[in-house]
Amino acid sequence: MIGIYLSGTGNTKHCVEKIVGLLDKTAAALPLEAADIVEQIKNNDTIIFGYPTQFSNAPYMVRDFIKENRSIWKNKKILCVATMGAFSGDGAGCAARLLKKYGATILGGLHIKMPDSVCDSKLLKKSIEQNREIIIQADKKIESVAKQIGQGKYPKDGITWISHMAGLFGQRLWFYKTTAGYTDKLKISTDCVGCGLCASLCPMKNISVKNDRAVAGGKCTMCYRCISRCPQKAVTLLGDAVVEQCRYDRYIGA
Numbered sequence: 001m002i003g004i005y006l007s008g009t010g011n012t013k014h015c016v017e018k019i020v021g022l023l024d025k026t027a028a029a030l031p032l033e034a035a036d037i038v039e040q041i042k043n044n045d046t047i048i049f050g051y052p053t054q055f056s057n058a059p060y061m062v063r064d065f066i067k068e069n070r071s072i073w074k075n076k077k078i079l080c081v082a083t084m085g086a087f088s089g090d091g092a093g094c095a096a097r098l099l100k101k102y103g104a105t106i107l108g109g110l111h112i113k114m115p116d117s118v119c120d121s122k123l124l125k126k127s128i129e130q131n132r133e134i135i136i137q138a139d140k141k142i143e144s145v146a147k148q149i150g151q152g153k154y155p156k157d158g159i160t161w162i163s164h165m166a167g168l169f170g171q172r173l174w175f176y177k178t179t180a181g182y183t184d185k186l187k188i189s190t191d192c193v194g195c196g197l198c199a200s201l202c203p204m205k206n207i208s209v210k211n212d213r214a215v216a217g218g219k220c221t222m223c224y225r226c227i228s229r230c231p232q233k234a235v236t237l238l239g240d241a242v243v244e245q246c247r248y249d250r251y252i253g254a
């Protein structure tokens with residue numbers, strides 16, 4: 001078994017690491033950007049595949065990764081895990097359908113509510129205590145699901161026909177343009193001091209530092225990792241100012 005994930009602000013990383021740890025203590029959980037990720041996937045039959053829901057869709061980087069490596073999924077047994085701030089319709093189903101198309105067997109789908117990660121929007125923002133409680137509830141769900149899986153029962157979140165309709169008509173269609181590809185809309189303000197942290201963190205290697213300023217390219221997957229970490233709060237995407245830097249480790253006090 002192996003866990004693989006895309007995680008912007010740490011939520012999905014935590015969830016995948018936790019579920020993998022409960023199912024198989026010897027198994028590793030690796031980010032999609034790990035240098036040997038394809039080799040690692042090839043070497044494992046069972047995969048726990050996690051990502052954050054974006055507008056009831058899988059991040060473009062996840063869909064792109066699945067398609068780019070279409071030959072590696074045949075006969076893999078995969079549990080799709082989608083973390084979300086509130087509602088994801090068929091978040092887990094979005095990758096599950098693609099993986100099935102390339103020959104994978106879908107073991108199940110799991111949706112886990114976690115703190116919202118959109119740092120530059122006031123929508124869905126909660127206090128640290130409320131986010132801590134959300135994480136406690138998420139951990140309980142993961143523990144209960146791991147027990148069920150131990151008995152051979154996999155969750156079916158987001159992979160049913162009804163959830164497909166809910167995700168499609170509830171959100172995905174309305175945000176079709178926003179999620180159709182990578183975005184070139186990442187904004188870096190004059191507050192940037194060129195420290196390069198964003199460039200070193202970006203899973204897409206979409207940011208570089210030129211003349212002491214970070215410069216974004218056109219391949220942002222909207223994960224919000226740079227926005228959640230920038231010491232100057234100089235990076236934004238959907239909004240125009242950082243409201244709160246959302247990070248899993250802030251809520252657990254690490």
Ligand SMILES: Cc1cc2nc3c(=O)[nH]c(=O)nc-3n(C[C@H](O)[C@H](O)[C@H](O)COP(=O)(O)O)c2cc1C
Pocket residue numbers: 006007008009010011012013051052053054055056057083084085086087088114115116117118171222223224
């Ligand atoms: C661009 C973007 C779009 C999002 N869309 C949704 C959504 O449609 N539904 C939802 O419940 N959460 C949505 N979220 C929240 C994230 O899915 C959620 O906070 C997730 O746990 C973040 O995981 P991460 O820390 O691993 O990146 C969105 C976040 C981002 C950055």
